[in-house]
Amino acid sequence: MVEIAIYPPNSLILADLIERKGHTPLALQKQIRQKVKDPEIDSPPMNITEDDPIKGLKYAAIEVPSGVRGRMSIIGPLIDAAEAAIIVDGAPFGFGCVGCARTNELSTFLLRDKDIPTLEVTYPTNKDETYQMVNEINDFLDSLDELVKSDEDFKDEAPVSEKEDLEFVEKELEED
Amino acid sequence: MSHNLCPRPELSKEDWDPDVVTRMIILAPGARVSESEIVSEMHMLDLPLTIKNTCYGAMVSGKEKDVKKALEEIRKLDPNHIFTKDRGFAPGDPRRCRGQRFGPREGFHQMEKEFRLLGDVADALEKRKDVKVSKKHPVDIDLVKNIMNES
Numbered sequence: 001m002v003e004i005a006i007y008p009p010n011s012l013i014l015a016d017l018i019e020r021k022g023h024t025p026l027a028l029q030k031q032i033r034q035k036v037k038d039p040e041i042d043s044p045p046m047n048i049t050e051d052d053p054i055k056g057l058k059y060a061a062i063e064v065p066s067g068v069r070g071r072m073s074i075i076g077p078l079i080d081a082a083e084a085a086i087i088v089d090g091a092p093f094g095f096g097c098v099g100c101a102r103t104n105e106l107s108t109f110l111l112r113d114k115d116i117p118t119l120e121v122t123y124p125t126n127k128d129e130t131y132q133m134v135n136e137i138n139d140f141l142d143s144l145d146e147l148v149k150s151d152e153d154f155k156d157e158a159p160v161s162e163k164e165d166l167e168f169v170e171k172e173l174e175e176d
Numbered sequence: 177m178s179h180n181l182c183p184r185p186e187l188s189k190e191d192w193d194p195d196v197v198t199r200m201i202i203l204a205p206g207a208r209v210s211e212s213e214i215v216s217e218m219h220m221l222d223l224p225l226t227i228k229n230t231c232y233g234a235m236v237s238g239k240e241k242d243v244k245k246a247l248e249e250i251r252k253l254d255p256n257h258i259f260t261k262d263r264g265f266a267p268g269d270p271r272r273c274r275g276q277r278f279g280p281r282e283g284f285h286q287m288e289k290e291f292r293l294l295g296d297v298a299d300a301l302e303k304r305k306d307v308k309v310s311k312k313h314p315v316d317i318d319l320v321k322n323i324m325n326e327s
Contacts, residue, residue, distance in 0.1 A: 010283075012202065012261040012290045013297055019260070020301075032264030036271075037194050092289065127296050128307045134300035 002144050005082035007108055009075055009098065014086055017134070021141040026078040028098075035074070048073075060106060071103040076110075083148050084118065085111040086137060091123040117147040190226070190237075191266035197240045198263040199247060201233040202287065204294035207257035217253065218246050228267045232287065233258075235267045256301040259294060 002023045006014040009028035018025040035041065041049065048070050056069025059076045075098065087108055098104060112118060119140040124130040190196055201214060215229045218236060223246055225238035236243055251258050265272040274281045 010286070012200075012259060012287065013293060015261055016259045017297075027262050029262035029264045033197070033262075034194070036264050036269075037192055039192070124293065124296070127299075128309050130293060130296035131300045131305050131307045132309050134297055135304060135306065138304075 002083045002148050003081055004141075004144075005078055005085040005111055007085070007087040007104075007111060008091055009078065009107070011088070014088065014137070017137050018086070018141065021138070023141060023144065026082055028075065028078070031074045031078065059110065065102070067100060068103050068106065071098055071100055072106065075103065075107050079107065079110050079114065082111065082114065082116060084116050084144055085114070086140070087111060087118065087120045088133075089120055089122050117144060187266060187269065191269070195239055196237060196266070197243055198235065198237040198266055199243055200230075200235050200261045200263050201247070201250065202259045202261065202291070202294070203233045204257040204259060204298040205291075206295055206298065208254045209258070214250055214253070214258075217250060221246055221249055226267060232291070235263070237267050257298045259297075 003026055004018050004023050005026045006018070008014075009026075011027075015025040015027045052073040053066040053069040055073035056064075056066075056071070056076065059072040059079075060069050098107075117140075119136065121133045121136050122129070124133045203209070203211065203214075211229055211231070211233050214234050215227055218225065218227050218234070223238065223242045225236050225242055225246060228235040228237075236246055238246075247260055251260075267273075268275075270276045272281050272283070274284075
């Protein structure tokens with residue numbers, strides 16, 4: 001079972017397709033639920049606490065508007081937890097929107113930059129394109145266990161320390 | 177309208193419980209079951225759940241393991257046309273419920289947009305069909321020049 005980040009983060013279709021294959025979608029609603037049921041917030045989620053833009057500093061600089069940082073405090077932990085990602089490009093606003101274009105750009109950038117298996121599909125405009133999108137997502141999900149496993153194997157390999165590297169170079173020079 | 181922007185939620189103890197989850201069940205166009213069939217089927221499971229019949233399907237709230245079990249049973253009715261999604265707010269929460277708002281709730285427009293795709297997604301899940309979609313490319317500039325020179 002792999003934890004998969006989706007973008008748009010509240011998409012019904014993406015979350016459902018992922019669950020059908022036995023994986024876990026990192027959907028925005030779960031984060032919102034934590035916020036909604038937090039008794040410390042006066043009338044959630046209208047009021048965010050002052051901690052949220054501070055938490056967002058992990059993902060965006062201080063010059064970035066507090067709205068982006070506040071949103072990133074909710075979306076950021078999902079990106080951190082992601083082992084794989086599915087991004088829908090060119091989706092209209094109605095297809096899941098976090099209400100901020102800059103947050104969208106930053107989130108997709110962080111997902112692309114994270115070095116995890118990522119599938120990017122284009123938002124379908126007709127029936128054939130929908131077939132193609134669903135097939136691509138299903139194929140990606142089927143191959144995901146192996147992809148993530150091979151990634152972990154690669155990471156498990158002990159990195160060569162600088163000292164060992166230096167010894168190797170000195171040995172080579174002596175041989176010459 | 178200010179009272180509508182920050183309504184004070186008067187929710188039950190269950191709705192404040194962090195272990196309680198809410199899921200939306202959405203029927204794709206062409207589904208072989210109706211909303212009421214789903215709701216009555218869930219009642220028949222005799223699980224401690226709060227079930228609400230809605231225009232798009234149903235909403236179910238309860239402990240995570242009970243909700244998961246109910247969804248597994250419901251999906252058996254029509255696996256390819258029943259879609260589910262998490263929901264952050266409890267059913268009937270005044271901050272989201274359409275009954276206490278002056279207009280559609282947030283999330284309605286997204287569901288409307290995704291609902292238009294659901295029929296095709298359900299068809300794709302029912303029977304895999306490998307298609308080749310040709311991408312549109314701009315017309316080659318040499319071709320345009322040739323046409324201009326000919327005329």
